[in-house]
Amino acid sequence: MTIWVPELSGEGPRYRQLATAIGRAIESSELGPGTRLPPQRRLAHALGVTVGTITRAYGEAERQGWVEARVGSGTYVRDTRxxxxxxxxxxxxxxxxxxxxxxxxPPADVERDAALARALASIQTDPTALTHALDYQPEGGLDAHREIYARWMTALGLPVAADELIIDQGGMNGIFLALSTLARPGRRVATERLSYPGVISVAGQLGLRLVALDQDDDGLAVDTLATRHDQQPFDVLYVMPDHQNPTTARLSEARRNALVAFARERDVWIVEDGVQHLPVSERGTPLYRLAPERSVYLFSVSKILSGGLRSGAMRVPAAVRERMAMVVRNVSWMPPPLIASVVGHWIASGDAxxxxxxxxxxxxxxxxxxxxxxxxxxxxxxxxxxxxxxxxxxxxxxxxxxxxxxxxxxxxxxxxxxxxxxxxxxxxxxxxxxxxxxxxxxxxxxxxxxxxxxxxxxxxxxxx
Ligand SMILES: Cc1ncc(COP(=O)(O)O)c(C=O)c1O
The missing domain is CATH 3.90.1150.10 (Aspartate Aminotransferase, domain 1)
Structure with missing residues (x-):
């Protein structure tokens, strides 16, 4: 049987040339999801390199998120789609x-069209809002926008002060910013065995390793955290305590307290994803209220007002605010002020x-x-x-x-x-x-x- 043998670029170390060739072949669909990479010995022979070079190349391709090694079975192209x-x-x-x-x-709501038209008309006739919309602004967003977000979040049962918030571009952006800030490449992030695919994707892109945590009908099995951390120490715990995606589980108050005690004992950061927003009566105590010093809370308007606006806010502990601001600068300099003005108008007018x-x-x-x-x-x-x-x-x-x-x-x-x-x-x-x-x-x-x-x-x- 013939095997896939790539052409190497000839530039840089051989293992890296091969890892790059694997990535290119996947991007161009030459290697489809689920394809098994050639056995290492055979590819080494075909390319005239050592088996060690192939092992290193496959390892590099795995680190880049292209492939996954399955124990005893080989290395396969990941089905990222x-x-x-x-x-x-x-x-x-x-x-x-x-x-x-x-x-x-979210279900499409025709009333949003008129609400957007009203917000834009109001911004259009407000010289301050126009200047805000057109100029560079601070990384965390304008004070006025953080204040109005804080007011609304507090009214929704998420008490927060304006200076704790960073305006962002929605939940995915929040996950990216939080993980970039709290974990270095090669380190581990833990989440439930079944979790939001966006976090799997971002972790792969950032070179973070995922730890799959046990869960049951009541959500994350908090009593297994310490053992898992002993086996595979992780720096960040990503959780959805109120409405787990996909299982819908909600963490009890007892589990929340135990989770926070664990995080304090092991010095683990908590990323609490509240994007799938439920009425306050359906939620428990936010983790950031229990452990403000180590919790980032992700709030987004995507699921409650509009997915297209791309706007949200992160509640960030003081210790990492500067670092987070730097990551915002690296990604997009700042959140778009025009968008935050639209959301601000919706909140202030009662439309939201x-x-x-x-x-x-x-x-x-x-x-x-x-x-x-x-x-x-x-x-x-x-x-x-x-x-x-x-x-x-x-x-x-x-x-x-x-x-x-x-x-x-x-x-x-x-x-x-x-x-x-x-x-x-x-x-x-x-x-x-x-x-x-x-x-x-x-x-x-x-x-x-x-x-x-x-x-x-x-x-x-x-x-x-
Ligand atoms: C749990 C969770 N977090 C984050 C997101 C992404 O949110 P956004 O559309 O605001 O980027 C989603 C979207 O489905 C989600 O379900």
């Missing part, structure tokens, strides 16, 4: 009869509260529809949440269900898409009922999901 879950934004959403329930997108209340109402109606349509299933969902986590009955395979749903033009994510480590994923799927264009489209998709779940032959692949 599926893992990051971002490749289909806007491609299948309701085209050709598809209903895409794979992304945690109004839109959020409408959204919660819409989500409640959709949750009720989902529960009714899938009443026989093991569903987990939270009031104000975007998605349901559906654990399949014993014997059913998530991959099979997802494949069958695709034949019915419904897209959902299997647990596999959220896997941090290389362990087997549970047989479960995430259904983002928030993402359907409207309730009629959701109702249609739910009927198709129900029909698929009741169809025979979901147990095993038909194969010989």
């Amino acid at each position: 599926q893992r990051s879950g971002f490749s289909h934004v806007g491609t299948t959403r309701e085209d050709d009869g598809w209903v895409d329930l794979s992304l945690a997108l 509260d109004h839109m959020l209340a409408r959204q919660f109402e819409e989500l409640e109606a959709r949750a009720t529809m989902t529960r009714a349509a899938l009443s026989d299933s093991d569903l987990r969902m939270r009031p104000g949440g975007f998605y349901a986590w559906l654990a399949l009955p014993t014997g059913q395979r998530a991959a099979r269900v997802v494949e069958r749903l695709a034949t019915q033009r419904v897209k959902v994510n299997p647990a596999e898409s959220f896997c941090v480590g290389s362990e087997a994923a549970p047989q479960a799927i995430r259904i983002c009922f928030s993402a359907a264009r409207d309730r009629a489209a959701l109702s249609d998709a739910l009927a198709r999901i129900r029909a698929v779940l009741e169809s025979p032959g979901l147990q095993a692949w038909q194969t010989i």
Whole structure:
């Protein structure tokens, strides 16, 4: 059998030439996701280099996030498209009869258009706002913007002072800034075994190693943290205590206290992701209130006002504010002031509260529809949440269900898409009922999901 043999550039150490060639081949799709790289001995022979050079090159390619080594099995091209879950934004959403329930997108609210027009009209006639919008501003955003964000967050049950905030460009930007600030390349970041794919992707890009932590029905298994930290010391713990993505679990107060005690004892930073925002009655005490000295809280308007504006705020402990500001400068110098002015206008005018209340109402109606349509299933969902986590009955395979749903033009994510480590994923799927264009489209998709779940032959692949 022939093997893949790249052409090396001839520049720099051989192992690095090979690692670069692997990356290029993946980028150009010459090597597709899941492809096994050639056995090291055979490639060494073909390229006329030592096996040690190949080992080093594969190690470098792994460090760059291109490939993953599987013990006893070889080195494989990582399936970053599926893992990051971002490749289909806007491609299948309701085209050709598809209903895409794979992304945690907020329900579209037509009232937002008029609210945006009002905000822009107001900015247009306000000389101070225009100057602010057009000039360079401080890394953390204008004082006025931090104040209005602080006011709104506090009203939403996230008490924070303006000088603790850095305005950013939403949740992904916050994750990138926080991890860049709190962990050096090569160090470890820990999160639940099933976690938000964005953090997996950012960690890979920053050269951080991920530690997959145990979780159960009640969220992160906090009592296992110390043992995991003994085995694989990590600098940062990334968690979603109020609405775990994808499982919807919420951490109890007891677990929050134990988590904070662990973080203090081991001197671990906490990144608390609150982007999947729930009503205050559905949330616990924010970790940053329990351990302000070591917690970054990520708040974003993406899931509550608009995903397109790209605006959010990070609550940052004083000790790292300067470092974080430097990272902001490196990435984008500052958050765009015009965008923060739009959000500020929405907050000050009451539009933001109004839109959020409408959204919660819409989500409640959709949750009720989902529960009714899938009443026989093991569903987990939270009031104000975007998605349901559906654990399949014993014997059913998530991959099979997802494949069958695709034949019915419904897209959902299997647990596999959220896997941090290389362990087997549970047989479960995430259904983002928030993402359907409207309730009629959701109702249609739910009927198709129900029909698929009741169809025979979901147990095993038909194969010989
Ligand atoms: C848990 C979590 N964090 C962060 C993000 C990214 O948020 P943003 O769109 O504000 O970048 C998402 C988006 O789905 C998310 O679910």
